[in-house]
Amino acid sequence: MISGVLTSIGVFIGVWQLSDTQERHLIKQTSFAKTELIEHQFVKTFPLIMNALERMRNRWVARQGSPYSEWQLDAKDYVDDHIGLRAIEWVNNEYIVKWIVPLSDNKAALNLNLAFEEKRRLALERAKASKEITVTKPIDLVQGGKGLLAYFPIFIEGKFEGFIVGVFSVKSLVDSLLPHAFFQDYNIEISVEEEPMYARADIGSSFNPDVGYRHTFNLYNVTWTFAIWPKKHRAVQDGSYIHYIALIVGVLLSLLTGASLFYLLNWLKAERLLHARSIEYRAALESAIDAVLTIDSNGVIRNANGSVARIFERKLETVIGEHVSLLFSDSFNNAFEKLNRENRITNNKLEGQFFEENITTEGVRAEEKRFPVSVGISHFWVSDELLWCCVARDISERVELETEKETLIAQLKKSNEELDNFAYIASHDLKEPLRAIKNHATFLKEDYAAILGEDGIYKLERLAYLGTRMEYLVRDLLYFSRLSREEQHTVHVGMRMVINRVISRLKEALHEHNAKVFLGDNLPIIIGNHTHIEELFYNLVVNAYKYNRSDRKVVKIYYCKRHSAFCVEDNGIGIEAKYSDEIFRIFKRLNTQQEYAGGTGAGLTFAKKIVENHGGSLWFESELNVGTRFYCTFSQVVFEER
Known part of the structure; x- marks a missing residue:
């Protein structure tokens, strides 16, 4: 049976292929005729325009020039009479466009030096050298779009006086030659010097050599x-359905006997497969962790899986056949009624399922115990009956965790505020006693120097020094607390101006340490607090020259595109990687004051806090005895257009 069917199909396919080949040949002949006709019209029309421009050039030569008003009227007539001629120009002997008609749409070309682009320059020089009419290859017109330029060189008594230039739009010329009906039936592409110049084709359609024709000429x-x-519908009109009908009838006749037996065997197989799949789907539904219900358009529960009994703590037989309001609160019931009503009105019978609503509501267990539940609702149609699928999940644990999280966040916020207030109050109240200790130590030294002796004076000086240092520590602690509490007043901060102010503030210190600061180019603008950003770079620059043993200390500030960050680079002593966290702790010093005098060890802490307040990060890369690079990012950075 199978061999006979295959032989019959093979014969009919052979006949169909022969018929199809003949039909394609006839369609290709039609495309050939259309191409020849269009080419003939183009070859006839384009030289007419060229001849008109040549006559204009010849009149110019014969009269040894032309008044602008007369030339303008003449050029306007030519442009109006010849669609496709976009503009006419007179170019002087320095290749500069001096006259142009029409001016309104071609102002971009006026006073343009045509030698600015290689293709134009070569064509100009070729036309001048040969004294012959020259047409350029396709170029981008300064007026917009692609086109061609025709150069007509002007020589008066052997002296070169410039060109008459015709600016051609191939699109306008071809559109004027072809009737609208042509574009409804055929696709067309035109290339000049293998560069596409014109195309009117259906989206996704490309040249098919089996039914189309391509011709090249000079x-x-x-x-x-x-x-x-031809377009698809035209190819169908020009073709015939006979060979398709013959093929279809033959194949159908060949397959009729085999198909009957085939479908009978497959029906039996499908029945067994359908039964097995039904068991699989039911098992998957029963094992789902979510409660799944099927509800009709009246809100009656038709079916439910085992998770319904577990989540709602009800027996399935007490649920099936009841209204869905038994399991959910009023918010769900109202949403369900709205969706049900809308789908009845629109009768939206879309194939398959899709989620229309996801509702967070309350489930109702036995004895009216309520609990939070998330319900997804989708609808489907079976034999013109609207049914709904509801998937419900118990979210009690998630709601408890969210409530706990919100409570912890509120407590943490309150704790941070209290810590900030304590630091501010403590540091503010410590300043006055410290100042009194320092002053009294100074008074004792001045009034009782003879009695105290050398050792007593040293101890008083040490007490005054420690009081001063403690005052500096309190001052920095107060400033750090203020950084956390101050409201950010953001402006556009020009970084070059900010860093120049830092350099000006440190002028004497930089000179004293033989340090030089170099700024990179194209520094972006930061949107942030001007004062704090200046303080940030002040601390980084001080850090760069302070911890530096080089004879000539170099500090470079630039924007690093690789990290999208500002970088402050020095040639100092470097930092070991193990201190990457410690150096940002307040009052933490990696070196003694005797070795690198001055400061409280809070500068980098301030810098990190300022950067974090601007939504950024501060980190460093370092090599011992070579130097360090500090990188800082900001959430709002603006690059100036150049």
Whole structure:
């Protein structure tokens, strides 16, 4: 049976292929005729325009020039009479466009030096050298779009006086030659020197050599290629359905006997498979962790899986056949009624399922115990009956965790506020006693120096020094507390101006340490607090020259595109990687004051806090005895257009 069916199908396919080949040949002949006709019209029309421009050039030569008003009227007539001629120009002997008609749409070309682009320059020089009419290859017109330029060189008594230039739009010329009906039936592409210049084709359609025709010809030393092929509906009209009908009838007759037996055997197989799949789907539904219900358009529960009994703590037989309001609160019931009503009105019978609503509501267990539940609702149609699928999940644990999280966040916020207030109050109240201790130590030294002796004076000086240092520590602690509490007043901060102010503030210190600061180019603008950003770079620059043993200390500030961050780079002593966290702790010093005098060890802490307040990060890369690079990012950075 199978071999006979296959032989019969093979015969009919052979007949169909022969018929299809003949039909494609006839369609291709039609495309050939259309191409020849369009090419003939183009070859006839384009030289007419060129001849008109040549006559304009010849009149110019014969009269040894032309008044602008007369030339303007003449050029306007030519442009109006010849669609496709976009503009006419007179170019002087320095290749500069001096006159142009029409001016309104071509102002971009006026006073343009045509030698600015290689293709134009070569064509100009070729036309001048040969004294012959020259047509350029396709170029981008300064007026917009692609086109061609025709150069007509002007020589008066052997002296070069410039060009008459014709600016051609191939699109306008071809559109004027072809009737609207052509574009309804055929696709067309035109290339000049193998560069696409014109195309009117259906989206996704490309040249098909089986039914289309492509021809290449030369005109004015320029190679033109026309390609035409029919649109799909035209190919169908020009073709015939006979060979398709023959093929279909033959195949159907061949397959009829075999198909009957085939479908009978497959029906039996499908029945067994359907039964097995039904068991699989039911098992998967029963094992789902979510409660799944099928509800009709009246809100009656038709079916439910085992998770319904577990989540709602009800027996399935007490649920099936009851209204869905038994399991959910009023908010769900109202939403369900709204969706049900809308789908009845629109009768939206879309194939398959899709989620229309996801509702967070309350489930109702036995004895009216309520608990939070998330319900997804989708609808489907079975034999013109609207049914709903509801998937419900118990979210009691998630709601408890969210409530706990919100409570912890509120407690943490309150704790941070209390810590900030304590630091501010403590540091503010400590300043006055410290100042009194320092002053009394100074008074004792001055009034009782003879009695105290050398050792007593040293101890008083040490007490005054420690009081001063403690005052500095309190001052920095107060400043750090203020950084956390102050409201950010953001502006556009020009970084070059900010860093120059830092350099000005440190002028004497930089000179004293033989340090030089170099700024990179194209520094972006930061949107942030101007004062704090200046303080940030002040601390980083001080850090760069302070911890530096080089004879000539170098500090570079630039924007690193690789990290999208500002970088402050020095040639100092470097930092070991193990201190990457410690150096940002307040009052933490990696070196003694005797070795690198001054400061409280809070500068980098301030810097990190300022950067974090601007939504950024501060980190460093370092090599011992080579130098360190500090990188800082900001959430709002603006690059100036150049």
